[in-house]
Amino acid sequence: MISKGPLSPLSPSVRRLFALSAALLxxxxxxxxxxTAAAVDAPSTGLPTATAETVGMSTERLAxxxxxxxxxxxxxxxxxxISLVARKGKVVHFGVVGEMNRETNEAMxxxxxxxMYSQSKxxxxxxxxxxxxxxxxxxxxxxxxxxxxxxxxxxLTGANGQTEKARPMTIKHLLTHTSGLSYGFMGGxxxxxxxxxxxxxxxxxxxxxxxxxxxxxxxxxPLVAQPGTLWHYSISMDVLGRLVEVWSxxxxxxxxxxxxxxxxxxxxxxxxxxxxxxxRFAANYAWxxxxxxxxxxxxxxxYLQKPALPMGGSGLVSTANDYLRFAQMLANSxxxxxxxxxxxxxxxxxxxxxxxPEFGPNPINIGGSLGEVAQAGAxxxxxxxxxxxxxxxxxxxxxxxxxxxxxxxxxxxQFWVDREEELVGLVLTQVMGNPHPxxxxxxxxxxxxxxx
Numbered sequence: 001m002i003s004k005g006p007l008s009p010l011s012p013s014v015r016r017l018f019a020l021s022a023a024l025l026x027x028x029x030x031x032x033x034x035x036t037a038a039a040v041d042a043p044s045t046g047l048p049t050a051t052a053e054t055v056g057m058s059t060e061r062l063a064x065x066x067x068x069x070x071x072x073x074x075x076x077x078x079x080x081x082i083s084l085v086a087r088k089g090k091v092v093h094f095g096v097v098g099e100m101n102r103e104t105n106e107a108m109x110x111x112x113x114x115x116m117y118s119q120s121k122x123x124x125x126x127x128x129x130x131x132x133x134x135x136x137x138x139x140x141x142x143x144x145x146x147x148x149x150x151x152x153x154x155x156l157t158g159a160n161g162q163t164e165k166a167r168p169m170t171i172k173h174l175l176t177h178t179s180g181l182s183y184g185f186m187g188g189x190x191x192x193x194x195x196x197x198x199x200x201x202x203x204x205x206x207x208x209x210x211x212x213x214x215x216x217x218x219x220x221x222p223l224v225a226q227p228g229t230l231w232h233y234s235i236s237m238d239v240l241g242r243l244v245e246v247w248s249x250x251x252x253x254x255x256x257x258x259x260x261x262x263x264x265x266x267x268x269x270x271x272x273x274x275x276x277x278x279x280r281f282a283a284n285y286a287w288x289x290x291x292x293x294x295x296x297x298x299x300x301x302x303y304l305q306k307p308a309l310p311m312g313g314s315g316l317v318s319t320a321n322d323y324l325r326f327a328q329m330l331a332n333s334x335x336x337x338x339x340x341x342x343x344x345x346x347x348x349x350x351x352x353x354x355x356x357p358e359f360g361p362n363p364i365n366i367g368g369s370l371g372e373v374a375q376a377g378a379x380x381x382x383x384x385x386x387x388x389x390x391x392x393x394x395x396x397x398x399x400x401x402x403x404x405x406x407x408x409x410x411x412x413x414q415f416w417v418d419r420e421e422e423l424v425g426l427v428l429t430q431v432m433g434n435p436h437p438x439x440x441x442x443x444x445x446x447x448x449x450x451x452x
Contacts, residue, residue, distance in 0.1 A: 046265055046325060046337070050090035055422075056452025057085075062093050067446045069438070073098035076292060077436045078412070079285055080108035082320045084426040085446055086328060094178060094320070100282035100430075103294060113273055113281045114428055115296075115303065116316045116323070117409030121237045123326060125175060125386030127244050127256060129346045134346040136247040141170040143179075143239070146246045149219035150239075155180060156190055156222040169227040171243070174236040175385040176354045180223030181234035190224045198222065199235065206308050211242040211252060214309060231363045233354060237386060239443035241312025253310035263339045264329060266322035271310045273317055274305050281317070284411055295432050314409075320426055327424045330405065331417045351405040351417070353382030353389045364388065399447040414439055419451065 052059040062085070069081045080098025084091065100108045131137070137146070144151035154163035166180065173179040182190045184200025193198045197217050198208060209213050218239070224232055240253040250256050253271050261269050273281045281303070284296035296303075303317055325336060330351070334342030342350075355363040362379050380396030382389045387407040390400050401420035408414035412434040415426045427442055 003092055017144060018316065032077065046321065046326060047086060048090045050088075050092055051210065052087075052092045052449065053451070055087040055090055055092060056450060057092055058449045058451040059092075061449035061451070062446070064290035064449075065093075065442060066095050066097065066154050068441050068445065069095060070097045072436060072438060074425060078429045078431050078434065078438065079283070079292065080112075080429060081438065081440065082108060082110070082112065082114075082426070084320050084324055084424075084430040086324065086331075086424045088422045089328060091324075100280075101298065102285075102292075103283060103297065108282075109280060111268070111280055111319050111321060113268055113277060113317050113319055114413060114430055115282075115284055115409065115411050116318050116413055117314045117411055118317040119318075119323070119407055119413050119415065120312070121386040122330075122407050122415075123256065123260065123316065124237045124244070124404075125350060126326070126330070126341065127260060128171075128240050129342055129350055129385065130174065131244065131247045133343060133346055137243075139170065139175075141171050142168040143171060143174065143243070145167065146243055147215050147219075147239070149216045151219075153180075153219070154222045155226055156224060161189070163222055166223050167226050167228070172354070173227045174240050174243075176383055177231050177234055177236055178228050178355075179234060179236045179239075180225045180227045180230070180232070181236050181239070182216075182224045182232060183234055186224075186233065188224070190222055193221050193233075208309060211238070211245060211394055215239060215242050218390070219264075221375070231359060231383060235313055237313035238309075238311045240386075241310065246311070247273065251310070252312065256310075260326070261322075264322075264325045264336055266325055268315060269318040269322045269326075271315050271317070272306045273298075273301075275304070278304060280315055280319075282430045284430040284432065287434050294433065324424065324426060327415050327417050327426070331419055331424050333419075350385040351387075351389060351403060351419070352384055353391050354384060355382045386391050398443060400443060412438070421447075 052062055065083065069083060072078050073080060078098065079102050080100055083093065083095040085093040094110065096108050096110055098108050100106050100112045150169060153166040155166045157164050169179050182194060184191050184194035198206050199214060199217050208217065230286040244255050245252050254350035268277065278298065281298040283294060283298050285292040286295035328345055329336040329341060333344035334340055334347045359396060364381055364383060380390065380392035384405060387405050388398060390398065390402055390404040393400055393402055401418045403420060404416055404418040406414065411430045411432055413428045417424055425446060427439060
């Protein structure tokens with residue numbers, strides 16, 4: 001059942017912790033990549049549509065998916081779902097079921113604006129790679145070369161606060177979550193220090209006025225591990241946002257808007273929802289033992305105002321249309337509709353696994369103090385630049401191709417790019433901590449619709 005009520009029964013600090021910790025549940029299911037049902041008369045995405053058969057898929061088989069998504073809605077497990085599949089650059093399914101706001105009984109719309117949370121990270125990765133191509137830095141450069149506040153870091157080595165001098169952190173470490181940084185919600189001594197210093201990744205509930213000041217505070221924190229030795233989910237992409245500012249000479253949000261969103265026609269993607277678009281902004285829910293409860297009412301949401309910090313690791317709002325265009329750019333090796341943001345070689349590098357055997361057979365592991373939510377990553381998954389990469393489909397229990405690049409957000413949004421099968425998929429809802437296997441079902445049904 002949906003519990004109706006105010007913005008949230010939780011305090012702002014607890015809401016912030018829940019928002020970040022829910023990303024752990026998402027990351028623990030990295031192997032799962034979403035997609036959905038067949039519909040040729042799809043709403044406009046700016047990409048051509050096609051019947052499934054013309055791109056090697058089955059209309060009949062794709063049609064199996066919509067009833068599954070509708071069942072999750074009917075059982076009050078999610079309020080609504082947007083699902084999208086494109087193959088060979090053409091949309092073969094754009095499904096919309098349920099509601100975007102159950103408090104007001106508003107139906108989910110093709111152009112509903114959604115909170116992307118950590119699905120912001122690959123956008124930051126693309127921005128960094130664009131500046132890499134322009135010669136602003138090398139991947140092996142020390143971060144301190146551009147951010148002196150991170151020059152003399154220490155690594156926490158003991159429960160009693162013992163530390164040792166950290167080896168230099170590189171740009172590649174930031175891109176791959178191997179920097180030794182953390183998140184406040186990851187728990188432990190370092191996580192507690194992050195929360196006390198107000199640098200736990202929150203863009204709205206903070207008194208810090210700039211990314212520059214954010215990094216200055218970060219320089220006072222210890223690392224959880226020596227850079228380059230451990231995959232540890234972290235605010236690394238937030239630091240990359242500050243680096244984009246240093247390299248480009250522009251505020252991070254302005255760079256994204258001018259260099260990525262406008263060129264790709266991502267007209268509804270930003271760090272906040274303007275008043276003129278507020279009627280399309282979805283409610284956000286949270287899964288509890290009593291079912292769904294309202295977590296963030298759109299009419300009272302902090303997303304209605306420009307945030308204090310435009311974070312590289314979270315904070316974007318977007319639509320299925322917009323994010324499809326970003327994902328299709330990656331699928332096209334850096335180009336869409338005559339606009340090239342990245343070279344093919346840069347996209348290849350971004351989507352390659354950068355965690356070698358020294359990281360062990362299960363390199364993506366989530367620790368911390370969150371109990372069952374903090375699960376170990378599965379064998380067969382690696383990490384590229386700001387997103388996961390399938391290394392071994394069989395050990396990952398998936399039919400997705402090796403090399404598939406993916407990431408998602410805390411409110412149960414997910415995208416994937418499978419260049420081997422020329423597939424792009426999106427599955428989007430707004431539920432924090434959702435335990436139901438929408439993505440698991442969709443990947444099986446979507447790849448089962450390949451008929452070439």
